[in-house]
Amino acid sequence: MRGQVIAAFGRQYLVETDAGSFVRCVTRGKQGGVVCGDRVAAAPTGPGEGVIASVEPRTSLFQRAAPHRAKPIAANATQTAVVVAGEPSFSDELVCRAIVAAERERMKALVVVNKADLAEATRDALARLAPLGAAGYPVVAISARGDVSPLVERLAGETTVLVGQSGMGKSTIVNALVPGANAETREISRFLDSGRHTTTHARLYRLAPGTAIVDCPGLQDFGLAHLSRAEIEAGFPELRPLLGHCRFTDCSHRSEPGCAVLAAVAAGRIHPRRMELLQRILAAERPAP
Template sequence: MNLEGKITPEQAKRIAEHQRNVERSSRRKQISDVNKRFRRTGKNNRGHVRRKDWTDEAYRPEDEHDFDPLERVMPRDEQDRRRMVEEAAFQTPARDDATDETAATPLGRQGLVISAAGLSAQVEMDGEQVDCTVRGLMTELDTGFLNPVAVGDRVLVAEDGSGGWVVETVLPRTTLLSRPDPILAPRQLVIAANVDQLLIVSSWREPDIWLELIDRYLIAAERNGILPVICINKVDLIDDESEYHAALQPYVDLGCHILRTSAVTGVGVDELREGLEGSSTVVVGLSGTGKSSLLSAVQPDLQLRTSEISDFSGQGRHTTTRAQLLKLDGGGYVADTPGIREFGMAGLTLGELPAYFPEIDAVAAACRFSNCMHVTEPGCAVDAAAEEGLIPESRLHSYRLIWDELPV
């Protein structure tokens, strides 16, 4: 993160480079070369089968919340209402007038929110951490989110007159990651603000790599303007290198930045440390994949609150939405989080989905129907390309699983 509230030219360059890579993906080129062939054949009218076996339910931890299964049987207007709330939540990143207000009346000192829960927040100001309350003026109506202040927020803090501190204003956010509230969904909670990197941690084994979750996080990163970095941990448990490469090849083709780490052997930890330095990074991934271990390896004295979070079970699930910003010696911040599938997906529409799967979208022009969604339609070139091994099976699988969940 950058405390000036802007993405640095270096970070902007990296994001632009990532986006260019996605567009230029060699696989995509290869696919478009064979487009014509599929246009002619138009075979494969297989019906789409909803498969759930890919996702290993056994590894889904307590703190993950599935997409609301009721949505499918909900009355239409209720679906619409929920959708509108989601969209409003996603599109209201900050109060526009915040900067002007500051300029007009000096409301206080600027600080960075290190942790936040409800109407209390820990704020770092001039290297010092103070506990603050949050002025009750910032309501859900103003911000579109249930919580007024989140980790990573830059805020203005004033003395409350009795020795305490009050967060008066949240400065406009550059980026934002949110998730549906576990109980009040689809109303959204902000998980972290002003983040510039999303470190997607997946273990190779124990638990097995979960590609669908990686694909979801890639979407979340891209649509929120955050640079994704895929980190495959526990590479000490790889026993078949070719299997590893086959699983990761789709992401190599997309031009993703991929780290290969082991918190046990120390492989890749230096590279990870370098990647984190100078940025503000949110770490996401299933519990048990080694997020805390990796952060400890990067910097042994990081005060990891994560065990506290993952040990927490039972009714107090709201605690899992807490994240804490940890300061890195080399500059920058990291926030560890529990695994949340719906991260950053609020308001995603069916029509937008293909754009997040460029290797699928690249073939779409050859589908029989111009509005083909590549799910059950006859003459789908994506289906045909997948049969030929030109589209990674795992990516198409993720696409269809996410497609199934999006409101029509």
Template sequence: MAKRRLTQRQRERIKAIQERRREKLRQQVDELISESGTGHALEGLVVTRHGQNLVVSDDSGHYTHCLSRQNIGQVVCGDRVVWQPTGDNQGVVTAILPRDTALIRPNYSGEQRALAANITQLVIVLAPEPAPTPYLVDQYLVAAEQIGVNTLIALNKRDLMDEAALAAFEQQFGHYPQIGYPLIEISAKYEHGLDPLIDRLNDQTSILVGQSGVGKSSLVNALLPDIEIQVGRLSAASGQGCHTTSATTLYQLPSGGMLIDSPGVRSFRLGKLALEELANGFIEFREFLGHCRFSNCSHQHEPGCALQQAVADGKITPQRLANYLHMAEGMTPLHS
């Protein structure tokens, strides 16, 4: 069904309504700060955001419901912030501390928006069904390199695979550990079947990505046996009810580390990149880039191509170069 186009008058009306809402929020925040009179600034971690409502955790793990000042930018889950108490379990976020990393995706208008901040690890979840593809994995890996986070590939539902299926999987994905990306096998059906994943989540702030049907939600529930308690605490602090199923939320793992669960990550894909950025996202390419005979080498059929020679020498898998070339279609060099 085609989207109905808005008239100019409707667009202006929507814009006016949004501006009135923003002004009302600005007044509300200013009044809260003025009435509190504490001037006491604290640092905290944004656990979840629902509209203009934030839940901020302090060093002791206590949750506070906060609003955000409008002029500081958009606050997202995982942000470290400065906030000011304004009343009983209420506060105002007055500044966002510098982000180490940010998971970005375009919104409906095509603008790049942060989905979550300060992630340290991207966990790519695969399963026998839907059939995993190296091309999708490579998209995630390039995105992780752009963000600047560690990456882990996890084969879920290992219990559903016989030896022939596992051998076929190894043929497609067995080269990733040699490149530098750890690959683990997990299953919630086996006793201690999730231990390899739990060990890798320790001391990390991780987010799970992967196709629908690979078991991400089941993994979240298995990794967080107290998820209902955490959801209840969040809902009580936010005053918004049980909204965490539709909001990006950070959970504390019982074994250590933090896990960000985000519905928005379902549509997370590789964003718009320049050709040089894409090539650098394939980490084993880096030592060969800049060594082709021609500076504008497309790495397809030109003589003296360093990447093609590396494939011939067994230093780059043909599959990885083929995936790069497919992604590169339609991209332009940085300085074109």
């Protein structure tokens, strides 16, 4: 039988078959490496149970990575929605990093500012996200407790991964979008007395044929050790037309004469905060030899 992995917990996988049934699967031997969203072929081993025999080639693999350790998040997704909120506070560097990882996989990306009902904090959050808006990314304000329609418009026909720091309201958004999803949110987890991160594994929910969202555990960091210097630079779309136009081919865009990127910043065509984030990320992930 063929199907899609809709949840991955350790080495256990929940597979939704193309026929519409749910099968609890394991992998045999040292295959591993199965990710939420993977399309798989599985062999039944009992009622509602099976073994994953093979994984189909992926159209995308959204992942973060520490040096020598990849941390896959979701396979075959077409879009990343980074969820932030006015409260608790968020890191614009983490947002930027997640978007760079999405760009690497040719996925679309947008930022969702949740908790729009907290008006003052939301205004501040939107102001901090202005550089991303200027770079061309949609920035959509919603309240998971109220109106989520500005987000719904962006989801049609896509498989969207909801990522972000803990407590931003990803699972609350899922519950607003998917009747009966019952994703665990902070209130429920407090009640169950579980740990700090409310969501513990990625889970795919179908909204309509061809439209799905993936709820993920909260992230505290977003390593990009799997990306080259060039891939990190290309993760800033406003830089792409300039790359290769600096006087020196190995230009670091810090202080070199004839730097096309610094010229664009000086001319106000690139937001200085975006440059700052690029340099921070490059310094952390790809220190110059």
